[in-house]
Amino acid sequence: MHQQFASRRTFLKHTAIAGAGVVVLPGLLPKMASARQQDTRLKGKKVLFIYGGYKPHEPDKCRDVFVPWMESEGAVVTLSTDLNSYTDKKLMGELDLIVQVMTMSTIEKEQEKGLLEAVKSGVGIAGWHGGLGDAFRDNPGYQFMVGGQWVAHPGGIIDYEVNITNVNDGVTKGLSDFNMHSEQYYLHVDPNIKVLATTTFNAEHADWIDGATMPVVWKKTYGKGRVFYSSIGHVASDFEVPEAMEIMKRGIRWASMSKYKPLPKWLDPVYPGKS
Numbered sequence: 001m002h003q004q005f006a007s008r009r010t011f012l013k014h015t016a017i018a019g020a021g022v023v024v025l026p027g028l029l030p031k032m033a034s035a036r037q038q039d040t041r042l043k044g045k046k047v048l049f050i051y052g053g054y055k056p057h058e059p060d061k062c063r064d065v066f067v068p069w070m071e072s073e074g075a076v077v078t079l080s081t082d083l084n085s086y087t088d089k090k091l092m093g094e095l096d097l098i099v100q101v102m103t104m105s106t107i108e109k110e111q112e113k114g115l116l117e118a119v120k121s122g123v124g125i126a127g128w129h130g131g132l133g134d135a136f137r138d139n140p141g142y143q144f145m146v147g148g149q150w151v152a153h154p155g156g157i158i159d160y161e162v163n164i165t166n167v168n169d170g171v172t173k174g175l176s177d178f179n180m181h182s183e184q185y186y187l188h189v190d191p192n193i194k195v196l197a198t199t200t201f202n203a204e205h206a207d208w209i210d211g212a213t214m215p216v217v218w219k220k221t222y223g224k225g226r227v228f229y230s231s232i233g234h235v236a237s238d239f240e241v242p243e244a245m246e247i248m249k250r251g252i253r254w255a256s257m258s259k260y261k262p263l264p265k266w267l268d269p270v271y272p273g274k275s
Contacts, residue, residue, distance in 0.1 A: 039073070039253060040073070040074070041073075041253040041256055041257055042070055042073040042252070042253055042256055043073060043074030043075070044074055044075075045075045045096040045097055045256045046078070046094055046097070047070055047076065047078065047095070047096065047097045047098070047099060047256070048078050048080060048085060048092075048097070048098045049067055049070075049099045049101075050079075050080045050083070050085055050086075050098065050099070050100050050101070050102065051063050051081060051131070052081045052101070052105065053101070053103040053104055053130075053131070053135065054103035054104045054130060056235075057129065057130055057131060057233075058235050058236045059101040059102075059103075059131065061235070061236035062131070062233070062236050062239075063101070065236050065239055066099065066248075066252075069249065073253075083105070083107055086107075086111045086114035087110050087114045088114075089114070092114055092117075092123065093118075095118065095123045096123065096124065096259060096260075097123065097124045097252070097256040097258075098115070098123060098126075099125075099127060099252065100125065100131055100135065101127065101128075101131035101132075102131055102132075103130030103131050103134055104134060104135070104137070105135055107136045107139060107142065112136070112142055116141060116145055116222075119145055119222050119225035119227070120222060120223030120224065120225060121225070122223070122259045123225055123258065123259075124225055124228070124256050124257065124258040125145075125222075125225060125226075125227050125228070125255060126227075126228040126248075126251050126252045126255040126256075127228075127229060128230045128231070128232060128233035128248060129230070129232065129233035129238075130150055130234075132146055132229055133146060133150050133185070133187060133231060137149070144222075145227065146227060147190040147218060147229060148188060148189040148190060148193070148218070148229065149187060149188050150185055150187055150231075151186055151187060152185075152206075153183035153185055153186065154186065154201065154209070155204060155205035156183065157181065157182060157183060157234070158181070158182075158183075158184055158205070159180070159181050160179070160180055160184040160199055161177060161178070161180075161200070162177060162178050162179070162197050162198075162199055162216050162217075162244075163177045163197060163198050164176060164177055164196070164197050165198050166194070166195065166197075169194075169196050170254065171217065171219070171228075171250040171251050171254060172196045172197060172217070172247065175243050175247070176243070178241060178243040178244070180232060180241060180244070182235070183234045184199055185214070185231035187215065187231065189215055189218075191269055191270040191271055192220070192268060193215065193218040193219070193268065194218055194219040194266055194268040195268065196217040196218060196219065196247075197215070197216045197217040197247070198213050198215055199213070199214055199216050200212065200213045200214070201213075201214065215231075216230065216231050216232065217230045217232075217251070219251075219254070219264070221263060221264060224258060224263055225258050226254060226255045226258040226264070227255065228251035228254055228255040229251075230244070230247055230248055230251060232244045232248075233248070
């Protein structure tokens with residue numbers, strides 16, 4: 001089932017939860033405040049926030065973090081816990097953006113078709129961690145759309161560093177490298193994604209990947225749709241790290257503009273091609 005919320009008052013309680021415990025670094029505060037004052041990209045955008053799947057990834061708590069924020073920026077949010085929403089042609093045709101939190105779920109053929117067709121037609125999609133990057137393990141067509149698939153998190157919950165590798169992109173501009181205490185995702189990735197941030201593995205938990213550098217944040221396109229992904233977000237409290245939250249906010253805004261801005265034209269290949 002899906003449900004639409006027309007007023008921020010519905011989520012007053014959740015807004016309080018979302019704001020609790022967030023520590024903002026002094027250098028980041030002016031940048032974040034400026035972005036809030038100037039950015040109106042979500043205003044009036046129709047968003048499907050679809051959530052469920054693996055409970056330890058806290059889909060309900062993530063809903064309570066992101067839905068109040070999107071509504072505070074003027075988005076019209078429809079909530080759903082049912083993948084049949086992807087088969088609702090009227091709903092999907094009206095959307096600007098899908099935010100999906102569905103780790104280790106199963107999607108039926110018609111549901112997947114509805115989702116992929118919507119993104120290909122220009123509906124943006126954004127998500128994080130397993131909710132987007134480990135949602136449907138048996139569906140390579142879906143993984144082709146996302147641009148990657150989780151395969152391991154050596155050591156489980158560990159300390160690791162996220163390195164901003166693209167300092168000019170709007171999602172990461174002005175942000176610095178930062179530390180996480182969470183799952184460090186090892187993924188199989190599309191070599192043509194536009195990588196914005198990376199992490200480097202050491203030998204402590206899997207010595208054969210010592211020094212391997214892995215994308216953490218990326219952009220790509222699928223048909224006419226913008227796709228945004230961050231591997232950060234094992235639990236809702238990961239977004240108490242200011243940079244992690246700011247990256248996700250900026251990525252969501254960016255993905256919402258597929259129907260309103262020219263399609264970004266890039267390939268960002270890891271491997272050099274034939275000259």
